[in-house]
Amino acid sequence: MRPAYPFPGGDVDRGEGDAARIIREDGAMRFDAPRQPGWRDLRAELRRGLAEGRLPVLGVPDRGDARFQGWESSGELLIAVTVEYGDPQESWLGVEAACWTGTIRSTPDLRETLKDHLRIAGIRFADVTWTESEASITLDGRELPARVVRAGDDWWAARAVLDDIEVGLTAYRTEIDLRVVTLPDAMVATMLNAPLVRQQWPVPEPAGEPADPGGEPHRRLVHSVLRSARETLVWLDEGGPSPRQPQAWPEIWRSAIRRQAELSGESEAVAEVAVQSLLSHLTSLQTDAAWFREDERLRERAISETLLYATGLSEDVPSRPAQEAWLERQGIRPQTARPETGDLWRDAWSAWADQVR
Numbered sequence: 447m448r449p450a451y452p453f454p455g456g457d458v459d460r461g462e463g464d465a466a467r468i469i470r471e472d473g474a475m476r477f478d479a480p481r482q483p484g485w486r487d488l489r490a491e492l493r494r495g496l497a498e499g500r501l502p503v504l505g506v507p508d509r510g511d512a513r514f515q516g517w518e519s520s521g522e523l524l525i526a527v528t529v530e531y532g533d534p535q536e537s538w539l540g541v542e543a544a545c546w547t548g549t550i551r552s553t554p555d556l557r558e559t560l561k562d563h564l565r566i567a568g569i570r571f572a573d574v575t576w577t578e579s580e581a582s583i584t585l586d587g588r589e590l591p592a593r594v595v596r597a598g599d600d601w602w603a604a605r606a607v608l609d610d611i612e613v614g615l616t617a618y619r620t621e622i623d624l625r626v627v628t629l630p631d632a633m634v635a636t637m638l639n640a641p642l643v644r645q646q647w648p649v650p651e652p653a654g655e656p657a658d659p660g661g662e663p664h665r666r667l668v669h670s671v672l673r674s675a676r677e678t679l680v681w682l683d684e685g686g687p688s689p690r691q692p693q694a695w696p697e698i699w700r701s702a703i704r705r706q707a708e709l710s711g712e713s714e715a716v717a718e719v720a721v722q723s724l725l726s727h728l729t730s731l732q733t734d735a736a737w738f739r740e741d742e743r744l745r746e747r748a749i750s751e752t753l754l755y756a757t758g759l760s761e762d763v764p765s766r767p768a769q770e771a772w773l774e775r776q777g778i779r780p781q782t783a784r785p786e787t788g789d790l791w792r793d794a795w796s797a798w799a800d801q802v803r
Contacts, residue, residue: 503634503637504613512633521549525545526542526545527544529629556595560595563618578593582624585613601618602616602617604622672728703718721756731795
């Protein structure tokens with residue numbers, strides 16, 4: 447059972463709502479299909495996947511509170527199904543059946559599975575004691591060798607393999623019980639028709655409110671995003687409270703879009719694309735270039751030149767070859783005959799850094 451969360455380098459959160467309308471029913475959730483291209487009926491996909499018989503639906507014996515917590519697909523293949531028990535915020539147990547055969551996916555490490563949950567719960571990895579042991583998962587009366595990992599007193603995960611089916615358990619504040627059964631068809635049918643319950647985690651202590659960097663709209667936005675990207679990488683590596691944006695984030699974002707539109711004479715929709723490219727450029731540079739992370743003077747100069755170029759205030763900047771290579775890399779500027787545009791972009795920035803040091 448693996449929670450999902452944003453990673454650096456993805457789209458910037460602009461505070462927009464979900465495409466699907468969510469309907470509350472007795473504290474649970476159903477999803478109302480909007481008339482939009484690309485909308486997927488996930489419940490129907492689960493039904494089809496289970497009907498193919500690729501995966502069993504696994505749970506624990508003698509409990510009637512089973513519900514589908516999540517499932518994963520690769521193309522047309524159903525590759526993982528998780529059944530959950532208990533209170534999502536107080537104490538729960540998840541049982542997963544997974545089959546990676548025929549996909550490019552591989553078995554996630556048990557420690558990484560637990561780290562995913564600890565991150566969302568705001569727990570630092572160093573603040574819990576990690577232990578590993580060998581045990582047996584009993585599946586329909588058959589004992590399977592298993593590995594168990596514990597993170598402190600509250601979290602544990604276990605996994606065993608039977609042929610090409612992986613049996614995984616993940617739990618929070620639940621006693622270790624490694625008995626697993628194939629759930630009967632009647633129970634599965636009931637679960638398929640039940641409301642979907644929102645996955646929840648213990649509410650973490652909030653991270654400190656970051657300072658608003660202030661300044662001109664573009665620079666204010668850039669420094670907020672670069673700080674968030676740095677803090678997110680630390681969070682992914684160490685856990686703890688997830689990074690926050692400044693309280694003024696929506697206004698910071700809108701101000702930069704408006705300013706870009708004013709400078710370029712384009713619509714705000716076109717300006718937004720340009721700002722997204724600018725942010726992707728600088729966050730990629732922060733990830734790829736050690737000098738950008740370590741040398742404040744070079745970093746601020748690179749930011750200034752990129753802002754001048756991206757806003758159209760000046761294309762005559764020393765880093766112009768790198769700026770053009772980035773646009774080619776993004777498909778915004780027609781690509782020249784030069785090969786390996788990605789490497790060219792990095793090489794151009796390296797040459798610039800060597801020159802201006």
